[in-house]
Amino acid sequence: MLAACTKDAPVVPEKGNVLANIERDIQNGKFYPNEPNRYDYSSDKFAQFVRRNSAVYTIRDSRTSQRGALSLAAYKDSVVAMFSATHNAQQIEEMFATTQQAVARTHDPIVLLDSLHQISEIPLEQKQVLQSYLTFFKNETDDTRIRQVASIYLHHINAANFTELEKRGMLTVVDIFSENTDLFRDETLVFSQIFGIGTVNRPSKDTRCGGNIIVGIVLGAVTGNGVGAVVGGLGGVWQSYSEGCFDN
Amino acid sequence: MISLLWVFTRSASTFALGLMFWNAYLTQMGYLESTDLVRQVLVPAALTGGVLTVVHFLVARTRGVVADFAVEQRAQVELPSAGNLATVVVEISQAKPWKLVSRSETEATFRSGFRSGFSFGEVIQLSLKGQKAIISSKPLFPLTTADFGQNFVNVRSLAGLLSSSPR
Numbered sequence: 215m216l217a218a219c220t221k222d223a224p225v226v227p228e229k230g231n232v233l234a235n236i237e238r239d240i241q242n243g244k245f246y247p248n249e250p251n252r253y254d255y256s257s258d259k260f261a262q263f264v265r266r267n268s269a270v271y272t273i274r275d276s277r278t279s280q281r282g283a284l285s286l287a288a289y290k291d292s293v294v295a296m297f298s299a300t301h302n303a304q305q306i307e308e309m310f311a312t313t314q315q316a317v318a319r320t321h322d323p324i325v326l327l328d329s330l331h332q333i334s335e336i337p338l339e340q341k342q343v344l345q346s347y348l349t350f351f352k353n354e355t356d357d358t359r360i361r362q363v364a365s366i367y368l369h370h371i372n373a374a375n376f377t378e379l380e381k382r383g384m385l386t387v388v389d390i391f392s393e394n395t396d397l398f399r400d401e402t403l404v405f406s407q408i409f410g411i412g413t414v415n416r417p418s419k420d421t422r423c424g425g426n427i428i429v430g431i432v433l434g435a436v437t438g439n440g441v442g443a444v445v446g447g448l449g450g451v452w453q454s455y456s457e458g459c460f461d462n
Numbered sequence: 463m464i465s466l467l468w469v470f471t472r473s474a475s476t477f478a479l480g481l482m483f484w485n486a487y488l489t490q491m492g493y494l495e496s497t498d499l500v501r502q503v504l505v506p507a508a509l510t511g512g513v514l515t516v517v518h519f520l521v522a523r524t525r526g527v528v529a530d531f532a533v534e535q536r537a538q539v540e541l542p543s544a545g546n547l548a549t550v551v552v553e554i555s556q557a558k559p560w561k562l563v564s565r566s567e568t569e570a571t572f573r574s575g576f577r578s579g580f581s582f583g584e585v586i587q588l589s590l591k592g593q594k595a596i597i598s599s600k601p602l603f604p605l606t607t608a609d610f611g612q613n614f615v616n617v618r619s620l621a622g623l624l625s626s627s628p629r
Binding site for chain 2: 422425426429430432433434435436437438439440441442443444445446448449452453
């Protein structure tokens, strides 16, 4: 099925309206084929993200005085310390237990999202947007339609007032599900493991886009010397442009 | 016209082969689900090969090529008198920035280096038989399909040198 490309003026984000805007666009059959996912989580970009946000999940372990990757015990300690004014340690332990139970109990991401919202890990609007996407995905088998609707979700999540961390997580879910259409059909997959699928060892967008240009230059130089290198390089630039490499 | 078609076919085929390997790598690495042969290989290869052929044609024409646009050029020259290869080689070495690669009793091979974006180098061969000299020039790299008339210029200038110099 072919759908017309849509190039609208940027959406002005309104809190609480993201899902309504998405549903309106789906009804109007809109398609944003060049809408970029601003969060490239291919391996090297992910490494950059980890380094940039290392303060979030690495702490100085008071017991060993070493700064490093966070163990579950150290993570729990830090959460207990952070919420010591409002929660006691027992309550926080119960929160952890609930989360772990939720993850262990279900393979259904829609149910899991409800659980994560109940323990305040995911805000209501973000949960609703994700659940709406996953519900659509679960009932749709046409890959073209999945890509079209996924582009609408990408477009509105990009423009929404969510935090960067929330957007990154949501766009990851949208992308991974639209690129791995059998996720709902494979019952052996645990939701918490899904985030690794299809993202590791993938060449980054930079590799692909830069590669197009370098391959063009090399092929041009081989066939037509210096002038050929320029022609091949321009061909590579065009190829990268048409694949959305210069979209921001 | 056939020579231009040949230039286009060879250029486009080289591009197509290279792009097929590149897209196979991307597919192998999981970036692409599959290679769209038309959109990702054939169309870009044909476009790039086409542009390269047109540029080759236009530049070669300004440098004097009229009929044969192939990169391998050949010419036969009648010398004013029977030539001695050793003398001819010295003459060529003085007049041209070419490097003598090999020499036998009747044949000499020269190599030109990188001079401009039009050429990464050529192999020029000269063969003497009495008053006849056979000159050929071809690109240094066998896959080169567009030389923008450089080999034609080599053959023409060497032919001019040999036919005009008294010896």
